[in-house]
Amino acid sequence: PASFVVPTSVEPEIQELASSYNHMMTRREDILRRAHQFTADVTHELRTPLTILRGETELALRNGRDPKRLRQVLESNLEEISRMSYLIEDLLLLSKGDLGEIPLKKEPLLLNELIIELHHQAQLLATAKNIKVELHCPKELAFLRADSLRLRQVFLNLLTNAIKYTPDDGDVSITLSFDEQYAVITITDTGIGIGSEHLETIFDRFYRVNKTKNRNDGGSGLGLAIVKWIVEAHHGSVKVSSSLGQGSSFTVTLPRLSDSETLVTVDQ
Numbered sequence: 658p659a660s661f662v663v664p665t666s667v668e669p670e671i672q673e674l675a676s677s678y679n680h681m682m683t684r685r686e687d688i689l690r691r692a693h694q695f696t697a698d699v700t701h702e703l704r705t706p707l708t709i710l711r712g713e714t715e716l717a718l719r720n721g722r723d724p725k726r727l728r729q730v731l732e733s734n735l736e737e738i739s740r741m742s743y744l745i746e747d748l749l750l751l752s753k754g755d756l757g758e759i760p761l762k763k764e765p766l767l768l769n770e771l772i773i774e775l776h777h778q779a780q781l782l783a784t785a786k787n788i789k790v791e792l793h794c795p796k797e798l799a800f801l802r803a804d805s806l807r808l809r810q811v812f813l814n815l816l817t818n819a820i821k822y823t824p825d826d827g828d829v830s831i832t833l834s835f836d837e838q839y840a841v842i843t844i845t846d847t848g849i850g851i852g853s854e855h856l857e858t859i860f861d862r863f864y865r866v867n868k869t870k871n872r873n874d875g876g877s878g879l880g881l882a883i884v885k886w887i888v889e890a891h892h893g894s895v896k897v898s899s900s901l902g903q904g905s906s907f908t909v910t911l912p913r914l915s916d917s918e919t920l921v922t923v924d925q
């Protein structure tokens with residue numbers, strides 16, 4: 658049975674056994690439900706771009722004499738194909754993580770340098786919306802042991818979200834601070850914010866606050882799941898605080914290399 662109802666008259670040991678069995682079954686059901694939901698989400702995410710690709714290609718084959726129109730179809734198809742490729746890449750990374758593989762190439766990395774570079778990229782992305790991206794970075798240097806490509810992905814995901822969910826003329830800021838053990842990177846925006854009822858689930862795979870709207874922005878709802886996975890694979894943590902209509906703040910905490918490890922790194 659899925660769960661046992663034990664009369665109160667039986668031995669306490671039996672009651673305890675039944676209760677842990679019930680607990681285990683609830684957990685199993687939860688895992689199965691999530692796996693089922695995950696498959697449904699993946700199927701949906703791949704079916705939508707495929708339907709668009711098929712529809713556009715069929716139409717172009719039927720009526721496509723105009724080279725300009727044909728070019729437009731090819732461009733739009735390429736966009737859908739890239740969207741699918743990114744999705745598959747992200748899913749592959751998460752599924753490797755599920756299997757306990759951590760495909761990271763960790764090397765000593767100067768965090769200040771990475772953040773300054775990402776600040777420039779974010780500024781470029783934000784110009785179209787006239788959003789100002791500020792950087793607050795201490796003079797002190799912090800080294801981490803990290804996979805630089807993956808960390809770049811973490812901060813780019815957070816920064817593109819900050820820009821995407823902030824209306825024109827808003828502000829985004831990147832703040833770096835350190836203590837002896839940790840580096841803390843906070844990305845704050847003055848955007849639409851996230852309702853408190855969504856804050857617990859925001860890092861779940863495929864979770865989106867507004868499912869219909871975000872497809873036009875190219876979002877799959879995997880960005881934050883990837884952020885969390887990569888940060889935790891670096892023994893760090895990520896937190897969010899937000900207030901609806903006011904903006905959001907994502908804080909990533911990552912362990913620093915110790916002074917002696919840093920000395921070895923700088924000497925090399």
Ligand code: ADP
Pocket residue numbers: 814818819822846848849850851859864865866867871875876877878879880881882905
């Ligand atoms: P998506 O690809 O849809 O952006 P993410 O996993 O990156 O997926 O984010 C999940 C959801 O969290 C988004 O759909 C959006 O609703 C919400 N979200 C993420 N970052 C922000 C932000 N800075 N401001 C407001 N909402 C955000």
